[in-house]
Amino acid sequence: MAFSQSEVVVFFRLALLAFLLADSAPRATARSPADMLMRERHGRWMTRHGRTYTDAAEKERRFATFKANVEFIEMFNAGGHKYWLGANQFADLTNEEFRAMIDGLRSSDSRAVGSKSNGFRYEHVTAVPASLDWRTKGAVTPVKDQGSCGCCWAFSAVAAVEGITKIRTGKLISLSEQELVDCDTEGEDQGCDGGYMDDAFEFIVKNGGLTTEANYPYQGTNGTCDAKMAARSRAAATITGYEDVPVNSEAALLKAVTQQPVSVAVDGGSIGFQLYAGGVLTGGCGTELDHAVLAIGYGTDGGDGTKYWLIKNSWGEMWGEKGYMRMERDVEAKEGLCGIAMMASYPNA
Numbered sequence: 001m002a003f004s005q006s007e008v009v010v011f012f013r014l015a016l017l018a019f020l021l022a023d024s025a026p027r028a029t030a031r032s033p034a035d036m037l038m039r040e041r042h043g044r045w046m047t048r049h050g051r052t053y054t055d056a057a058e059k060e061r062r063f064a065t066f067k068a069n070v071e072f073i074e075m076f077n078a079g080g081h082k083y084w085l086g087a088n089q090f091a092d093l094t095n096e097e098f099r100a101m102i103d104g105l106r107s108s109d110s111r112a113v114g115s116k117s118n119g120f121r122y123e124h125v126t127a128v129p130a131s132l133d134w135r136t137k138g139a140v141t142p143v144k145d146q147g148s149c150g151c152c153w154a155f156s157a158v159a160a161v162e163g164i165t166k167i168r169t170g171k172l173i174s175l176s177e178q179e180l181v182d183c184d185t186e187g188e189d190q191g192c193d194g195g196y197m198d199d200a201f202e203f204i205v206k207n208g209g210l211t212t213e214a215n216y217p218y219q220g221t222n223g224t225c226d227a228k229m230a231a232r233s234r235a236a237a238t239i240t241g242y243e244d245v246p247v248n249s250e251a252a253l254l255k256a257v258t259q260q261p262v263s264v265a266v267d268g269g270s271i272g273f274q275l276y277a278g279g280v281l282t283g284g285c286g287t288e289l290d291h292a293v294l295a296i297g298y299g300t301d302g303g304d305g306t307k308y309w310l311i312k313n314s315w316g317e318m319w320g321e322k323g324y325m326r327m328e329r330d331v332e333a334k335e336g337l338c339g340i341a342m343m344a345s346y347p348n349a
């Protein structure tokens, strides 16, 4: 990342080092130069991310978390990993808080058994290029930001529909997540409390399509379904159904991704996800699916040959590689890294 953030990190490391060398006092002591530097840094971070706190006590608590995260980031980044971390918008949250906030997939034991998947049409795909990026084919809208509403399921499903719509019609149109949050409430999906991509696809089929982002803009909170807004250019994007990628097969996922961007669920609650700043994520996560993203391609890292999936997230452009992530591909576990091969699906159009 050629962001000024990295320059800032380098500057502060040097400054911190200078102070530590010049001053043998413990660095964590209040009013120590290191502590003051960290407070200044927290202040700048607050400005950058538009963060405010209700009172001094909360600010002090948040500062302590920020400091712990920054120290963790610096230690981690010195460790020679294939990915690196940064003080992004989640840097004042503990990992537990982050986990609770992003959780946007309904717990899998409540998964609708009745959801209909119609087979896997890409089973016989053999033309698999060495790398692919649906962004270069104009099938990916700019990165969006779900904020603190746990509706990653809607962002993932909408992004997949945006992709197949571009592929079928030649038109890339940003579509409405809020319509799903507000109107897809009869079944399993629960707005900001979580949902499933397959149920979103099912809703879009029954609904006769989805309206545009411009017609029904994102609010970041549960709202009441606005039928008038939803009815405007509903046919902006229509789908006929959806299919699930065979479970626990990165090979099957690869075939599907060669044909269209694919919705995937991941264990996104790890500190690696929380503070990801770039590189190829290679671990630190389990298979507890709690987040949904979009697989938009794959490739091999030129530096060391690590194979990766290219992921579009919905946490804004300040997170990761301008809102995107690369995650290691073809790992030993059949579930894929962070469970990426466990619950993949795509809409048909």
Ligand SMILES: *[C@@H]1O[C@H](CO)[C@@H](O)[C@H](O)[C@H]1NC(C)=O
Binding pocket: 181, 184, 185, 189, 190, 191, 192, 193, 222
């Ligand atoms: C959001 O709406 C869903 C129903 O769509 C409901 O189950 C959930 O509790 C609501 N969440 C909040 C925070 O109001």
